[in-house]
Amino acid sequence: MKLLIRPAPEVAIKSKPVRRQQMRHLRQNIRKLLARLDPEIRVEGSWDRVDVEVPDGRGLSGPALELLLRIPGISTIQEIGAFPFVSLEDVAEKAVEAFADRLAGKTFAVRARRHGEHSFRSIDLERTVGAALMQASGASGVDLKSPQVEVRIEVQDDQFHIAHRKHRGLGGYPLGSVENVLTLISGGYDSSVAAYLMMRRGLRNHFLFFNLGGTAHEVGVRQVVHYLWDRYGASHSAKFISVPFEGVVAE
Incomplete structure (x- = not known):
């Protein structure tokens, strides 16, 4: 399982040098605590995010998420499904598996982003996935302005990610970044x-x-x-x- 962690707004609004320092503290804190569960849990990140990859099949997903929810400095934790990119239809199939049960009677919108060279546009991906979800989920419709559910998909070269459940973190500043x-x-x-x-x-x-x-x-x-x-x-x-x-x- 992959987890996308966003820092709290208090961290995001800081100047670049301060934000860089606080994000370093946040990554170190996450890495130190998750290593107690399994030293093979990977923690990487950049100036505005921390990416955590938890090995599958070891029963670590629940404990890792529970631990992350108690770490100061985290705004949100998003569960991410990672898959090799095959075709637009395959992305749509994976999106139906992940969201069909959650869209019944609700409005939704598909938000797609791409990184790398591809033969399709982001809007082509959004239309393909949206049509598949409308057909399979029993959703009440598409609402691009204020949907009840957002389906977020990101294609990076030959991989794609589907954003699943989002959890609210503790907020605040990373421990140790202040006096x-x-x-x-x-x-x-x-x-x-x-x-x-x-x-x-x-x-x-x-x-x-x-x-x-x-x-x-x-x-x-x-x-x-x-x-x-x-x-x-x-x-x-x-x-x-x-x-x-x-x-x-x-x-």
């Missing part, structure tokens, strides 16, 4: 949410805990911190600093 911070954590709701929001803004958190309630309290706070780090910050190491404060409370 490190020391977060005062109590284990309660407010400090935990604040830590999450800072991670989402690209801040690498280290955690400071003033222990007011003994060992049991500290164990509970460590569990909260580990949950936050494991879900949203595991691309970077984090420190947990515990300050014994029971004596102060006793006074």
Whole structure:
């Protein structure tokens, strides 16, 4: 399975040098976390996208997608079907297999792009695929301005890609692309949410805990911190600093 990852708008609007730096952080974070699932997962990209290729037949697609949905800095994740290009009719057949069940009673539009030399135009591809989908899907019609479903196809030389489901990412900035911070954590709701929001803004958190309630309290706070780090910050190491404060409370 192939996944097309787009950065969050906060990253996309930056100047070229800043965007290049943040995209590098994003690729590194994705590569580091996906390597835990399988070191053969490929991560590549450019200034406005990250391409992830997950080996088929290993049960990695679901876990990889779930992990990517928790990485700060990602706007959307699009599942991509990749096929060798044979003919326009073959592209249409693959599009029917992917979208026919999702178009019943809905309007749709086919958006095609090409890269390379081909004997057909993009509009020829759009018409061929659109006609096949109208015949096979029971769609209510074609709406080029505001369709309920968009069928996106991209032809690159002798390959073509069909965009499947799109998932919304966490947004924000890539973790580590901004400064490190020391977060005062109590284990309660407010400090935990604040830590999450800072991670989402690209801040690498280290955690400071003033222990007011003994060992049991500290164990509970460590569990909260580990949950936050494991879900949203595991691309970077984090420190947990515990300050014994029971004596102060006793006074």
